[in-house]
Amino acid sequence: MAEVTNKLKQLTVADPLGRTPDPWADFREIELIALEWSQTYRHSLGKYSRFFLELENGRFLATRCPTCQKVWSPPRPLCPDDLTITVWTELSGRGQVVSFSVLHYAPAMLAFLERPYVLAYVKLAGADTLFAHLLQNYGDVSKVHYGLPVQVVYNEGPVDHPIMLMAFEPRL
Amino acid sequence: MPERNVVVVGGGLTKFAAERVDASVRDLVVEAVLLAVEDAGVDLRQVEHGLTSYESDHFNRQMTLGAILHDHLGLVPKPNLRVEGGGATGALALRTAYAYLKSGLCDSIIVYGGETNGKSVTSATAQQLFALSSDADWEMMVGGTYTAYYAAMIREHMRLYGTTERQFAHIAVKNRGNARYNPIAQKPMTLTIDDVLNSAPVAEPYKLLDCSLLSDGAAAVILATEAWAAGHSTQWGERPVVHFRATGCGTDTMRLGDRPFPYPGLAHFRGKREAARQAYKMAGLTDPFRQIDVAELYDSYSGVELQAYEDLGFCEYGQAGPLAESGRFDLGGELPVNPSGGLLGRGAPVGATGLAQAIEIMLQLRGEANPRRQVPQARRGLTDTHAGTGTHCVVNIFERRD
Numbered sequence: 100m101a102e103v104t105n106k107l108k109q110l111t112v113a114d115p116l117g118r119t120p121d122p123w124a125d126f127r128e129i130e131l132i133a134l135e136w137s138q139t140y141r142h143s144l145g146k147y148s149r150f151f152l153e154l155e156n157g158r159f160l161a162t163r164c165p166t167c168q169k170v171w172s173p174p175r176p177l178c179p180d181d182l183t184i185t186v187w188t189e190l191s192g193r194g195q196v197v198s199f200s201v202l203h204y205a206p207a208m209l210a211f212l213e214r215p216y217v218l219a220y221v222k223l224a225g226a227d228t229l230f231a232h233l234l235q236n237y238g239d240v241s242k243v244h245y246g247l248p249v250q251v252v253y254n255e256g257p258v259d260h261p262i263m264l265m266a267f268e269p270r271l
Numbered sequence: 272m273p274e275r276n277v278v279v280v281g282g283g284l285t286k287f288a289a290e291r292v293d294a295s296v297r298d299l300v301v302e303a304v305l306l307a308v309e310d311a312g313v314d315l316r317q318v319e320h321g322l323t324s325y326e327s328d329h330f331n332r333q334m335t336l337g338a339i340l341h342d343h344l345g346l347v348p349k350p351n352l353r354v355e356g357g358g359a360t361g362a363l364a365l366r367t368a369y370a371y372l373k374s375g376l377c378d379s380i381i382v383y384g385g386e387t388n389g390k391s392v393t394s395a396t397a398q399q400l401f402a403l404s405s406d407a408d409w410e411m412m413v414g415g416t417y418t419a420y421y422a423a424m425i426r427e428h429m430r431l432y433g434t435t436e437r438q439f440a441h442i443a444v445k446n447r448g449n450a451r452y453n454p455i456a457q458k459p460m461t462l463t464i465d466d467v468l469n470s471a472p473v474a475e476p477y478k479l480l481d482c483s484l485l486s487d488g489a490a491a492v493i494l495a496t497e498a499w500a501a502g503h504s505t506q507w508g509e510r511p512v513v514h515f516r517a518t519g520c521g522t523d524t525m526r527l528g529d530r531p532f533p534y535p536g537l538a539h540f541r542g543k544r545e546a547a548r549q550a551y552k553m554a555g556l557t558d559p560f561r562q563i564d565v566a567e568l569y570d571s572y573s574g575v576e577l578q579a580y581e582d583l584g585f586c587e588y589g590q591a592g593p594l595a596e597s598g599r600f601d602l603g604g605e606l607p608v609n610p611s612g613g614l615l616g617r618g619a620p621v622g623a624t625g626l627a628q629a630i631e632i633m634l635q636l637r638g639e640a641n642p643r644r645q646v647p648q649a650r651r652g653l654t655d656t657h658a659g660t661g662t663h664c665v666v667n668i669f670e671r672r673d
Binding site (some may be wrong): 110127134173197198199200203212220229245262 | 285286288291292293302305332393394395396398399402406408409410411412413414415416418419420422423424426427430454455471472473474475476477526527528529537
């Protein structure tokens, strides 16, 4: 008997639409197999790199449009409102929660996160947009609300993506 | 030159299910196409153009799926293209077909698509793959999932207008209830509001029964000019004609947090409002709530349907919750929404979703839906579909002509 190492199942199925006669009667013997594939990307952070590199130094950068003065956080190298190339500017990292969700499931790449965890949209002082990141050390979830003062906190890693060098915490 | 009216000649849908272990994605699309051809009463060999509607190369584990499908349907060497617009893929494919027909590039076109989102990968991987369709460096890598983004949106709607969890639970009860009358639906359920409120939290305030389904399935729609349909469909003159009357498309920033306040802020779908504005203008509609008889909306989460009522102009901002509770959008209400069961009840194999919405409207306008979900005297129907968090929106309008 030949062996297929990744065969999951072999079965006979019925017509899901329950037709008689079944137009696919000759094709109801089914084999199910497992396929695996993983890959590592060489991923340039490009013109956003300085933001990530400064997180290693505990500094939080945004970009300002020299034409409209709008401050983008997350940064944008090009202001889409004016098509002007922006300049880096440093923010204090203090802000307020605008909205949030309490997640009980994590996507596969972030399976290491302790659950539940809070994803917060934060309006940082000096920025014109909202920055989404994890809210840590919030204590009881009922204490998280619109307007909650928070600040960026940094860690020493190790992390695999530099965005995880930061998170938000309630500001006391 | 006579006006090139675009008509829906026919459509076909497979059974939607959490797992179609009996079929690969190409099998599913073949099934849907055979059903569409039968419904349309045309010879597939006469159809001039193919159009492939699918979102993800990852779920199907196949790039250029369009080439395979086109081949296996016997459509080579005819022209083909693939259209992708995230969750809006199917509706965007139909909008593209409309342009091809209007422009004279062809007189007939078959739009087919499907997806195996059900169990081809684990649920955590599925969340991961969908999260890749948000901003992967800035939203996904901090633990974002679509459920969480939508949760942040509805939380803001709750803050601004006092919308309640009970109000959006009503949508989950309604749509899964409607699915009971749709034989291809994945998840017909008889639910109470409390069932929804007591289901497991996923990304609060959304709970399991507020979330749409991961599905395997396929759909196909044959569109043509009125003149082509009259000359090629054995059904011509046998039943009401469904016209593809208008289409609109709008967009918004990829990241929720980049949207301006106060509008759309986090609570509203700006791209949807823009898509609807264009479609209403094209169809000559001034009072959509009264002028539309039946609608299929993109209920990826229960609260999203409430938010859509407002941006589509079905009601004032902040009124969606109480009006939904009043039954206005139920079967038997003034404007039934998602009689098919929607993404919550019928299911959502992404590339087929927008096509399935159009097929439901086609059946409704012909008066051929199951009597338990048929909207009486439906003459004008709307579909609303979006990608991302309303990042790419398409509204299509169909009308019955006797």
